[in-house]
Amino acid sequence: MSSAPADQLLIALAQLNPVVGDVAGNAEKARAARVEAAGQGADLIVFTELFIAGYPPEDLVLKPAFQLACRQAVEALAAETADGGPAVLIGSPWVEAGRLYNAVLLLDGGAVAAARYKVDLPNYGVFDEKRVFAPGPLPGPIAFRGVRLGVPICEDIWTPDVVECLSETGAELLLVPNGSPYRRSVYDERMNIAVSRVVESGLPLAYVNQLGGQDELVFDGGSFVLNADRTLATQMPNFQERIRLTRWERWADGWRCETSVRAPLLQDDEADYAACVIGLRDYVEKNRFPGVVLGLSGGVDSALVAAMAVDALGSERVHCVMLPYRFTSNESLSDAAGVAEALDCRYDIVPIAEAVEGLEQVLKPLFDGRPRDVTEENLQSRARGTILMSISNKFGSMVVTTGNKSEMSTGYATLYGDMNGGYNPLKDLYKTQVFRLCHLRNRWKPAGALGPDGVVIPENVIMKPPTAELRENQKDQDSLPPYDVLDAILERLVEREMPVASIVAEGFEAPLVARVERMLNIAEYKRRQAAPGVKVTPRNFGRDRRYPITNRFRETV
Template sequence: MSTPIRVLMAQLNLLVGDIPGNTDRIIATALEARDEYQADLVLFPELALSGYPPEDLLLRPSLEGRIQQALERIKKEVGGITLVLGYPGYREGALYNMAGVIRDGELICEYAKQCLPNYQVFDEQRYFVAGDRAGVFECRDVRIGLSICEDIWHSAPAAQLAEADIDLVLSLNASPYHMGKEHQRLDILTQRARQVQAPVVYLNQVGGQDELVFDGSSLLVSAQGEALFQGDHCSEGLYTATFDAASGQLTPEQASAPALTLEASVYQALVLGVRDYVNKNGFPGVVLGLSGGIDSALSVAVAVDALGPERVEAIMMPFRWTSSMSLEDAEAEARALGIAYDVISIEPLYDSFMQQLRTQLDGYAPDTTEENLQARCRGVLLMAVSNKKGYLVLTTGNKSEIAVGYSTLYGDMAGGFDVLKDIPKTLVYRLSRYRNTLSPVIPQRVIDRPPSAELAPDQTDQDSLPDYDVLDRILELYVERDYSAQAIIDEGFAAADVNRVVRLVDINEYKRRQAPVGPRVTQRGFGRDRRYPITSGWKAGL
């Protein structure tokens, strides 16, 4: 009778391109799994050696040698435990997304990913050749089948494992987060476990990588498709489970992470995305404009939760239209968060610009030119602070504004990372209320007051945009679900609103191309997901 094996899932936050550093972490974690957890097998994420997604680093001629050196180090320095890890593998002139099994200095099995995703944020067919056969190995007397990320979403690779009569499936993943993803994963794993008639160990990486956020949330699923365990959301973790081949039972050895509300899930993803972008790129801190409005209020709260108050600086940059309420609320939040805070009026800069532009602007009526100039004065100040202190400028535009171009190039769009880039305005309010349940840092009247950029007297956003409840629903249908304008109108929205919003989305692609990246939390963010031409004669009516 076989002895149960103990499997350790290493839900790690690795760095793309840092092959030596990733190798160090893999070796250290493998030794910890062996010595402290007495694990028989340790599982690492998809492309763990290179980090995911490595993008065109995969085209660098030196990559093959670097990966081979890393594998040789692991074979030499780790014994007494079976390692399963992902890496880009070159075989006979072709590049594969590979999973390898290393035991006591030997590479005993390799498996090449069969289903290469080429949609949304993925373009693996640009780099990899697809595999065509199952990967199966034994640990003690347990027959184990391998799967890599997208493979588990399709039935054909699972059918191969079912034919191979395996006892257990190990799935290596680099699956990025979006709202509702955890339910989709569990549904798919339930189907695959039942198809293969074997439990599934589903390990996902964690961490922010440019606009992508990988949430971890690794899973254990029984052969009957029952969820047995879920790992932590948006944080690292080492999780163990035992598998008994005689009974076919997979048993977790830790309690599952608590279930999260949608707001908590998204908020943690934003915090992780900001933290990793700042830290992995070596910025000592961040600076942002704190206007007294809700977008900057939420953005600065996320920044503090990601980095700590000592690494966050906020600047209020008032103008003649700035209300006393905005000044008071910005200061109140800065005090509540314990961050460095300054007030710099843009009035003298604006007046100087207008004086210098008088020969160009005389004879023209005031319009958005003057409003945009205010935003650009603020952008200049923030970028100067960034240059002097080395801080990253965080911008605060939300997805609704970015969609319709309600933002100023080289003004409020000036910066390196946009905290709310993929957060619709209605979700901004929900997240702000959620954040105040953790500790009350956002003044309530910031949440309650009508939203305004305060670029003109008594201005509100709804002077030039539909109500945000309406706007966000139209944007969801057009941007995320690809409805035509007529199909949206058929859903009951006013034709004037729909046609105006759709036109604004289409004509502002040029702005979005120049916008900073930000954490992706929907299934169709403005970035890798959605690649529309700037110059286009396309009409969205049908």
């Protein structure tokens, strides 16, 4: 390396939270960020993939009116760059020659100075981009004030071809706009991919990722810069909006980013908890609900959801309702009250006996002569669901449902009862992790959480045996295997798609594995009617795992 740099470039990385479909709002957010970047002396500000539209826009992007609105917003932003301030690199849908592209546009000197189109359109897991976009041609670099910028878009760096083309055609550094959603282990995967492209190309790389919740997906940010020698020049935090100015210098052997703040990243259970909070917060905020209401049973699931809701929205926007029946224990009443008190949120008790017994009386002529069974148990759950939905209708708050992934997997939930609701932050968390997150929240909370410090879920809530309390002395494990065993089997069936025989070969009892696999299969019709919820595992129910409801295939053990 020579003794002094020959040139400098100041690039602002914008890790922000756009709203799908809010073209005007996203453009205003970009304007405000550009003003901030200008105050820092930036030459260029880089936004994330499809920032103007919000990501993922799904079939909304096929509407001609939406395409036009996005183009007009980009052109208006471009005109403003005639002021001599920072240039803008921003993602947007872009129609050219009758084809719709996932594009990144360089706005500079009052015009759209360059456009590059995403080449590698992902079509797996949560992604369906081949459904809506045309693939772009292999790109060359963008000329920007004497620098040749390579701009691969998100998936374009997950295989070597696009970066190889950019390197061979003279790119000097790589700026990568991303819409990469959170899932466990994603940080190592991203970093390994980025390092591979840096090693292959010999070019430094800035990875700029979206932040915020969009329906089931949470975008965690975590943007970073790698120099050509693979050193980490800067690391932005995850789950927080940030604009970070990076200083680049051109030396004899190429561009190098000056080392700056390297924020620690939340990992594992902490990252999952933060993802659930931001997913719930953004679902409520972006859909303009005034707050949320939930049934607080005294159990661990509803207690964790209440804590997440208060962390997301503040205690004044969370309404907890205990809905007791004759099987509700005094312990549950006390525990529910303790959770509400610790979280300082509104708490009401609405007994459901009259509703349940009224339904039983209405059905008595039809059910005459038949023994009581799960039907009567489900009436309790459905009465609760109706009451919560009525509170939602009257006051406008969204019902948050509280079922975990163990229950969603096995069908241990009641349609139009405890499954009622608009959103479920626990939907992709197994029961064993629910317990872990309760312990975690009692000693820690993420940055920006609005709930109180310290213990918010009383120890007795966590330690007592789980129960739906729909009959005398009922326990979950009257109907389900122990959760540590159940969750281990489910993780193999759902996340890993392991054959039943392979799971048995690992030491699990064959009849138990067959039983769990059967419960998983026959509960698909319930899952299709479940509320959306935060994705945290590599394979969630909904966007990732799409099984037919009518399905006679069964594995033999």
